[in-house]
Amino acid sequence: MLSQPPVWFILIAFIAALGPLVFFHELGHYVVARVFGVGAESFSIGFGREVAGWTDKRGTRWKVGWLPLGGYVKFVGDLNPVSMPGEEKEDLSVEQRRRAFHCRPVWQRFLIVLAGPAANFLLAILIFATFYVAYGRPETPAVIGPVIANSAADHAGLKAGDRIISINGSATRYFQDIQAVTSLRPNYSVDLVYERGSQLRRVPVRLGSEQRLDEFGQKYVVGLLGVRPPQLVYKRLSVFEAVPAACGATANVTKMMVEIIGQIVTGERSPKELGGPLRMAQVAGQRASLGWSDFVYLIALFSINLGFINLLPVPMLDGGHLALYTVEAVQRRPVSLRAQEWAFRSGLAFLLALLIFTTLNDLGSFGLWESVGRLIG
Template sequence: MLSQPPLWFIVIAFVLAIGPLVFIHEMGHYLVARWFGIGAETFSIGFGREIVGWTDKRGTRWKVGWLPLGGYVKFVGDMNAASQPGNDDGLDEAQRAQAFHLKPVWQRFLVVLAGPMANFLLAIAIFAAFFATFGMPRTPSIVNMVEPASAAAKAGLRPADEIVAINGQRTTSFEDLQRIVLIRPDERVRMDIVREGRPQSLDVTIGAREIADEFGQKFKVGVLGVGRQDRVLERLPLTEIIPMSVGYTYRLTRSMIDGLGQILVGTRSTKDLGGPLKMAQIAGQQATLGPFEFFQLLALFSINLGFINLLPVPMLDGGHLAFYTVEAVRRRPLSVKAQEWAFRGGLALLLALLMFTTVNDLASFGIADRLGRLIG
């Protein structure tokens, strides 16, 4: 078992992971805004007091804040960093021409959408580089062996069966199979297989097992109880690298959606929700394993950042997109008061979620147990 990396290393790894992802995200907003002639007053990586910064010839203040938990672009006409529409009475003619909130709704929609999309594009680029260098994991989803008394054995799976789908999700490789099964411990699923050339369907209750990673952290995961053939890394033609990277990113995003859905319906514990502290710990751990593992984690974090920002929560990009959709349907924006209350509610929700995940993170670190032993 590997020892946990020191705190200073975790902090550096977290900043090196989150900083570029936030920069890419905000640069997506900024570049599309520039394309539409929208002016930017501030481009910030991090929140809080400015550590370092400079102002470019267009008047944009580029800066780094002391709290590395996100970032923002404040456009001309914005009331604050959350892009709440400001009062345009004090804007001169040149500022009105560059004001974000005075642009057509479809332009504002694309500017906001560009941030999450930039994160997905970064993940696609990282996977494309891996697939071009090492090949794509594509082990056939054919059962090589079945463990006795396992979930697979109880369902009647046999060696040489090809698993083609689980709950309607295609499993074109053993890697797809693992991705779907791991997040479904104790869940009953429908499995589509091909046996001796004939398609069949089986009802399977996936097993559960507690495993530990290289650092001794324990997780409950789903287990089917089948063995695979030797792992295959397939070299892809240049024309297939990008499409396969897009598909790989989509499947990982689908797993995140499935995981969130399981938490919402109660089939997965809320203890599995992690926050910034857990992300920092994981970043430090993966960095100690090498650059390959760290860049893989960077791609997963990037997908996570893009996905979370698309959730329809005020203060997040998804909340803005929801407002613009309503505006496009109604042909007029929501009232300033309605948007203000929505932003307050979104902020309260995000702060509550941050507190909840921080408590989860501290519990996973064993802080509560240590305090209990000290008190006792």
């Protein structure tokens, strides 16, 4: 078992992971805005007092804030970094109107906002594709090798040589697909379709579960079918093969995130599994201590997470803006500034509450509450 990295290493790893993700996200907004002729007053990585920065020839202030937990692009005409309009259109000069974000057609504003999360998904695709070209993609066929005695597969009558076609309607082309579907469903009853010889068979299976320890001694629970592959197969892909494969991998990770959130909402998973910045920092430090490849792979997962979260229809997030623009397009007039203000206030309250909740979860996962309980007891 490995020891936890020191705090200074965790902080450096977290900043090294989060900084490029935020930059890439905001760069997506900035590039598409430039395409449509929208001006940017500032481009910030981090919040708070400026630590370093410069102004380019277009008048955009590029800067780094002291709190490296996000970033923003402030466009011409914005009241603040969340792109609320600061002035009525008639109060803007001709030059300001020409470059102002809020004077653009709604479809252009929609694409500018969408470009941020899209950039995060694109970054993950690039990382996955690079790994597939350099190291190969796991392509172990979904064929059962050894069946673990008294496991879910054993009780369901599965045998070595059976090919699993789908689990709960999710196709299992490769063996890692089996692991991806079952690991999220400890103690679930699933519908499994498999092929034996030339016959397709369907069988209900009650998955098992197992509590495991990662390299650093932290506990986690996974669902188990109880089968192993005959042998692992990796295939190095060409660039033309790697890109669509990476798109598929990114889509699968996103689907897993949706499933996990759904399980938390329905009570099938504990809300305590929601992690916040502290746990993200810890994981970043742990992966970085294992080597650069583990760390870069984690950046891809973080990037998908950032893109997905920003698409949620919560005011203050990109998804909240997209929802408002959709309403504007349908009703053919902008949502009132008062309604926008209340929406952003409620969104801010929700995000602050979520931050507090996940931070408490993080502290609990570090054993703080158990320690406090022992001291009080």
